[in-house]
Amino acid sequence: MVDEMTTRAILIQPEFANMEEVEQLRSLYDPLYGKTAPHITLVFPFSSGLSDDEVLLHVAGIASKNCGFDLKLKGISSGNPDYILLNVSEGHEQVIDLHKQLYTGILKPTQTTSSQYVPHMTLGRIPDRKSREEAIREIGRLDLSIESVADYIVIERIDADEFGEIVAKVKLGACLDFNID
Numbered sequence: 001m002v003d004e005m006t007t008r009a010i011l012i013q014p015e016f017a018n019m020e021e022v023e024q025l026r027s028l029y030d031p032l033y034g035k036t037a038p039h040i041t042l043v044f045p046f047s048s049g050l051s052d053d054e055v056l057l058h059v060a061g062i063a064s065k066n067c068g069f070d071l072k073l074k075g076i077s078s079g080n081p082d083y084i085l086l087n088v089s090e091g092h093e094q095v096i097d098l099h100k101q102l103y104t105g106i107l108k109p110t111q112t113t114s115s116q117y118v119p120h121m122t123l124g125r126i127p128d129r130k131s132r133e134e135a136i137r138e139i140g141r142l143d144l145s146i147e148s149v150a151d152y153i154v155i156e157r158i159d160a161d162e163f164g165e166i167v168a169k170v171k172l173g174a175c176l177d178f179n180i181d
Contacts, residue, residue: 007158010043010102014071014148029084029124029135036164040121043102045158046110052167059153059170062101067175068151069094073121076140082127084136088119091150095119
């Protein structure tokens with residue numbers, strides 16, 4: 001039985017070769033390190049009375065209409081205003097499209113931000129501007145790059161201590177490529 005109000009987020013949790021390097025950085029800078037895996041947020045944490053099944057049906061409907069796609073994350077930036085971000089450089093448009101599609105139907109009322117959505121993976125959150133800028137410079141020197149495939153959407157339930165529990169992994173639709181040379 002789900003509580004009356006449940007907090008969830010909808011994510012891409014890519015698998016990639018240099019996961020250890022990313023997790024090392026997150027252990028230094030990200031307060032959510034150890035609470036959730038590295039991810040790209042598609043739907044920001046929201047509290048609602050929706051059941052897991054209702055959210056799953058909505059996500060499955062969107063996922064079935066979208067193909068898996070290649071992802072590359074490269075380039076460090078600062079965002080909103082305390083965050084250190086690893087930017088999505090390949091797959092950027094597909095991530096934005098999924099974000100927009102998911103914020104329709106039953107999830108439309110959960111969209112609270114009016115700022116422009118920037119696809120990224122959070123590496124840290126540092127409220128102090130000077131410390132954040134120094135961390136960005138240090139991380140930038142690493143020339144961090146991630147390559148992966150986005151082939152699942154993850155629904156995560158978030159508890160009061162901000163620990164994420166995967167409720168479902170929904171496979172993106174199978175799409176055929178008819179480019180014949």
